[in-house]
Amino acid sequence: TGNYTINGNTFQIPRETIMDWLSYKDGNTTIDEDKVRSYVTSIGQQYNTSTNSSTFKSTKQGEVTVPAGTLSWTIQTDAETEALIEALKAGEDFTRTPIAQGSTDAGSPLFGNTYIEVDLKNQHMWYYKDGQLVLETAIISGKPATPTPTGVFYVWNKEEDATLTGEDYASPVDYWMPIDWTGVGIHDSDWQTEYGGDLWKTRGSHGCINTPPGVMKELYSKAEVGTPVIVI
Structure with a gap:
């Protein structure tokens, strides 16, 4: 199984998604790089804190939606596509945090209780x-x-x-x-x-x-x- 940890949450890459990336010919397995890149792009669109807003429990206004700001990161699509393919080729279960660029790490929650x-x-x-x-x-x-x-x-x-x-x-x-x-x-x-x-x-x-x-x-x-x- 392949898993991602993003913003403090871990989720599994659907098995059928991974199977769709693989093809077998003459006893060899190949991985469709374009499909993997498309998937990495989609998780970036869903999770990048540089473009997606955050939910915050405020002191007086209750739960509010806060736009993206300087505390953020963006998944590096090409580098992560390459790294994900390498992880798949290793043939072992893995949990990874995507390679991202920004002012903080993509694996941890954007903000905690400080x-x-x-x-x-x-x-x-x-x-x-x-x-x-x-x-x-x-x-x-x-x-x-x-x-x-x-x-x-x-x-x-x-x-x-x-x-x-x-x-x-x-x-x-x-x-x-x-x-x-x-x-x-x-x-x-x-x-x-x-x-x-x-x-x-x-x-x-x-x-x-x-x-x-x-x-x-x-x-x-x-x-x-x-x-x-x-x-x-």
């Missing part, structure tokens, strides 16, 4: 570690013209004393945690005097998550690089 949740609807952020709430705070997200994107992101860097620049601004911050590839991240914002509610509509950011300085200092010290950031 993550930062940013709820744009409620203008609130939570940090959970091993399922336990470490901190929470009201925030201010992107203004209507430059909204904070939703998606499954991750803290890919941490930087102190950074200056965030754009076409028409340069904002020095003490703590900076970028989460996507376009310049969106979580940072302190000493220019904001209050947080939450509808303030994002009038005093919102260029897309970043403005966080009270004291809370940001604590989040920065406790959340590690690689922590998933789920923005809903």
Whole structure:
């Protein structure tokens, strides 16, 4: 039997599917590479976290669907087709994780019970570690013209004393945690005097998550690089 482990779940390649890939002639078995590639393509279309959304149990909104973001992977079709054929030729039972490219491994769940949740609807952020709430705070997200994107992101860097620049601004911050590839991240914002509610509509950011300085200092010290950031 041939099995795949993807996103923390293991499933069997249907036996009839494998039999369809094989042909016998003059005592030799050949494997139809095009059929195998077609199958690998189909599991990519079904499971690639770079294009498929994820289901997330949020703190206040219940179960929600979150678009793909920077925390994702894509099955490498050619490399995986070759590897799968080699596994089949070995003639032994196998369980494999597909060869994938991205910011995380294809075998494990995309996120577990350690993550930062940013709820744009409620203008609130939570940090959970091993399922336990470490901190929470009201925030201010992107203004209507430059909204904070939703998606499954991750803290890919941490930087102190950074200056965030754009076409028409340069904002020095003490703590900076970028989460996507376009310049969106979580940072302190000493220019904001209050947080939450509808303030994002009038005093919102260029897309970043403005966080009270004291809370940001604590989040920065406790959340590690690689922590998933789920923005809903």
